[in-house]
Amino acid sequence: ELKVEQNPLFLSMQEGKNYTIYCNYSTTSDRLYWYRQDPGKSLESLFVLLSNGAVKQEGRLMASLDTKARLSTLHITAAVHDLSATYFCAGVSYNTDKLIFGTGTRLQVFP
Amino acid sequence: ETGVTQTPRHLVMGMTNKKSLKCEQHLGHNAMYWYKQSAKKPLELMFVYSLEERVENNSVPSRFSPECPNSSHLFLHLHTLQPEDSALYLCASSQVPGGVNTEAFFGQGTRLTVV
Numbered sequence: 001e002l003k004v005e006q007n008p009l010f011l012s013m014q015e016g017k018n019y020t021i022y023c024n025y026s027t028t029s030d031r032l033y034w035y036r037q038d039p040g041k042s043l044e045s046l047f048v049l050l051s052n053g054a055v056k057q058e059g060r061l062m063a064s065l066d067t068k069a070r071l072s073t074l075h076i077t078a079a080v081h082d083l084s085a086t087y088f089c090a091g092v093s094y095n096t097d098k099l100i101f102g103t104g105t106r107l108q109v110f111p
Numbered sequence: 112e113t114g115v116t117q118t119p120r121h122l123v124m125g126m127t128n129k130k131s132l133k134c135e136q137h138l139g140h141n142a143m144y145w146y147k148q149s150a151k152k153p154l155e156l157m158f159v160y161s162l163e164e165r166v167e168n169n170s171v172p173s174r175f176s177p178e179c180p181n182s183s184h185l186f187l188h189l190h191t192l193q194p195e196d197s198a199l200y201l202c203a204s205s206q207v208p209g210g211v212n213t214e215a216f217f218g219q220g221t222r223l224t225v226v
Contacts, residue, residue, distance in 0.1 A: 033214070042201060043217040088154065090215075099144070099203070099215055101154035 002027050002093040006102035013079050013109055021105045023072040023089035032072045033090045033099065034063050043088065047074075079109045114138040117202050117218035124192065125226055132187040132221045134202030142207040143185040144215070145177060148199040160185060161207050192225045199223070 003026040013019050023032070031050045035043040047056045049065035049072060056063050060083065062075045072089055086106045090099045115136045124130050136143065145157040157171045160179040174196075176188040185202055199222050205215040 035217075040222075042219045043203075045214055045216070048214050098156060098159055099205075100156065101146075103153040 002029060002091050002098075002100045004089060004091050004100050004102040006087075006089055006105050008105060009103060010106045011108070013076075013107070015080055015109055015111055016078050018078065019076050021074040021076075021087055021089075021107075023074070023102055025070050025072075025091045025100075027070075027093070029067075029070070029091035029093070031092055032065050033092075034072070034074055035088045035090065037086045037088065037104070039085075046087075076107070079107075081109050081111070083107060084109045115202060115204055115216050115218040117200075117221050119221060120219060121222045121224075123224045123226060124189070126192060126194070128192075129188070129190040131189065132200055132202075132223075134185040134187075134204075134218055136183055136185075136202075136204040136216070136218075138204055138216060140204035140206050140216075141182050142205050143179060143182070144203040144205075145185065145187050146201040146203065148201055148220070149197075154201070158187075189223075192223075194225050197224045 005024045007022050033048055034046040036046050037043045047063040049063060052067040054065045060077045065072045084107055086104045088101050088104045090101045092099060118133045142161045144159050147155045147157055158177040159166050163179050163182055174191050178186040199220045201220045202218040203215045
């Protein structure tokens with residue numbers, strides 16, 4: 001059964017700094033997703049990573065996937081307050097379409 | 112607006128009540144999901160319907176009863192709930208089999224409080 005772990009669970013960072021959120025998964029996953037959730041809101045899709053070495057960037061966020069290491073990273077460059085949210089990664093069990101989520105990383109960016 | 116609509120947005124119910132959560136998707140997807148999000152816990156997959164057949168039931172107590180009358184609608188019927196069932200219930204939909212179009216879209220959620 002696929003298990004997905006994220007770290008850190010909570011991240012408080014100053015504006016302008018860089019940081020990386022890590023997502024490890026236990027077995028083969030067809031693909032890896034990153035979602036953002038604002039307080040009281042639903043999950044918003046950020047990235048879909050489909051193959052080993054995939055890298056996607058949107059603004060100050062960049063996601064990558066290493067299927068051999070079973071690791072995905074979400075890198076934040078020069079953080080701004082608007083990035084404050086909870087970020088989830090999710091994998092998909094091989095040959096199924098069940099999304100299995102990590103615990104989430106609560107990101108807080110302060111001035 | 113993601114194309115997945117959940118109602119109601121908020122629900123307060125007593126432990127002896129019966130209520131239903133509704134989810135509707137306008138994306139032409141053929142799989143729908145119920146997730147539970149509690150404080151300090153990961154998102155928990157509860158049920159999966161694929162092509163209107165239930166394909167996943169993750170040891171969810173029988174006081175939660177899903178129904179998928181067609182590929183666009185999903186219900187979660189609730190009865191004799193416990194206070195620990197208070198949580199945000201999220202509905203999602205996706206296209207299966209997947210490939211590049213497997214992105215799941217989420218509804219806004221129903222915030223359920225059991226008193």
